[in-house]
Amino acid sequence: MDPAPVLDLVDRHVAEGRYPGAVVALRHAGTTTVHPTGTLAVDGTAPVTADTPFRIASLSKPFGGVLALSLVADGQLDLDADVARWLPELAHPQVLRHPDAALDDTVPAPRPVTVRDLLHMTAGTGLRMDDSPLAHAMWQRGVSPGPFPPVLDPDTWTAGLAVLPLADQPGAGWRYHTGSDLLGVLLTRVTDRALPELLAERVTGPLGLTGTGFWTDQPLPVLYAPGDDGLEVLDPADGVWSRPPVFPSLGGGLVATAADVCAFLGAVADDALPGGVRRADVLRDGLTDGQRRAAQAFLGPGRTWAAGNLELTLEVTDPWTTPGRFGWTGGTGTTAYADPALDLVAVLLTQRLMTGPHDGPEDFWQAAHDAVA
Numbered sequence: 001m002d003p004a005p006v007l008d009l010v011d012r013h014v015a016e017g018r019y020p021g022a023v024v025a026l027r028h029a030g031t032t033t034v035h036p037t038g039t040l041a042v043d044g045t046a047p048v049t050a051d052t053p054f055r056i057a058s059l060s061k062p063f064g065g066v067l068a069l070s071l072v073a074d075g076q077l078d079l080d081a082d083v084a085r086w087l088p089e090l091a092h093p094q095v096l097r098h099p100d101a102a103l104d105d106t107v108p109a110p111r112p113v114t115v116r117d118l119l120h121m122t123a124g125t126g127l128r129m130d131d132s133p134l135a136h137a138m139w140q141r142g143v144s145p146g147p148f149p150p151v152l153d154p155d156t157w158t159a160g161l162a163v164l165p166l167a168d169q170p171g172a173g174w175r176y177h178t179g180s181d182l183l184g185v186l187l188t189r190v191t192d193r194a195l196p197e198l199l200a201e202r203v204t205g206p207l208g209l210t211g212t213g214f215w216t217d218q219p220l221p222v223l224y225a226p227g228d229d230g231l232e233v234l235d236p237a238d239g240v241w242s243r244p245p246v247f248p249s250l251g252g253g254l255v256a257t258a259a260d261v262c263a264f265l266g267a268v269a270d271d272a273l274p275g276g277v278r279r280a281d282v283l284r285d286g287l288t289d290g291q292r293r294a295a296q297a298f299l300g301p302g303r304t305w306a307a308g309n310l311e312l313t314l315e316v317t318d319p320w321t322t323p324g325r326f327g328w329t330g331g332t333g334t335t336a337y338a339d340p341a342l343d344l345v346a347v348l349l350t351q352r353l354m355t356g357p358h359d360g361p362e363d364f365w366q367a368a369h370d371a372v373a
Contacts, residue, residue, distance in 0.1 A: 126175025
């Protein structure tokens with residue numbers, strides 16, 4: 001692999017001001033290249049380095065998936081168990097008659113929410129990008145997904161979510177994000193351990209990922225959102241992720257280096273995860289046809305959501321994909337996938353919030369594919 005075209009592309013994006021800085025990590029045929037470029041802030045002088053931690057947003061989800069599967073592997077957790085065993089707030093859920101119904105227009109759920117539902121995003125609750133009563137209520141209660149971890153403590157957050165009805169019957173649909181944060185609360189209650197300690201003990205520690213955690217005392221890039229007058233500060237260098245969080249979020253709360261994310265996905269690809277977690281478990285497509293159809297609106301065609309809390313390609317719909325490619329993208333400008341058919345793991349971490357589905361890293365993925373295909 002000649003990484004130069006990929007690195008030149010990212011250097012050009014930095015030079016053009018798309019984002020102040022970035023780090024690329026590429027692993028191909030046993031060789032890993034890590035390339036930092038740019039600065040930590042607009043008009044700044046402090047450089048991004050290979051060890052710079054970035055807010056990886058929804059790239060946190062696969063770390064949470066592997067953590068949960070490690071508890072399954074050693075018998076502490078049953079994927080088919082009713083979550084009410086550990087999350088009694090979610091016992092006897094009520095479900096809207098239709099997703100846009102009034103909050104009191106509900107029916108009882110015919111079955112409980114399971115641990116599997118949390119992993120697969122089929123619990124009936126999650127991101128609502130509409131004007132429905134439920135979407136408004138989630139925002140008002142501080143339980144709607146966003147670019148920052150919840151500001152409520154886990155118990156208060158769970159209680160606030162639980163008083164709201166589900167949008168879908170458990171197992172009937174697919175709703176993004178919230179299942180991951182519920183999973184984090186559940187794992188702490190299953191083990192009676194703090195989530196940062198649990199993740200370090202079972203995932204990041206055994207894999208040697210010293211740059212990954214829920215906060216950091218290392219210099220962080222300033223996080224920006226595109227605005228009418230250019231990049232606008234969303235989170236400063238000493239902002240949310242510079243101190244221990246109130247709510248450690250498996251949905252989007254981790255910071256990590258590009259090398260750590262590359263090593264993590266490489267461990268999945270190599271079937272070298274700790275704790276008895278197998279690659280086949282992580283990449284298992286557990287969605288039904290109906291659930292997969294519901295997920296297509298968010299994931300896009302030809303893709304599914306695997307048990308390890310990541311996207312899995314089933315059919316080629318973009319020229320840079322192959323069947324079996326897996327990974328995910330974070331809204332803060334992060335993306336990471338492993339492509340076993342190409343023996344490629346590629347990671348791009350930036351500090352520029354993505355504004356929508358057409359503001360993503362497609363050119364990066366095309367360049368990475370072309371460099372090895």
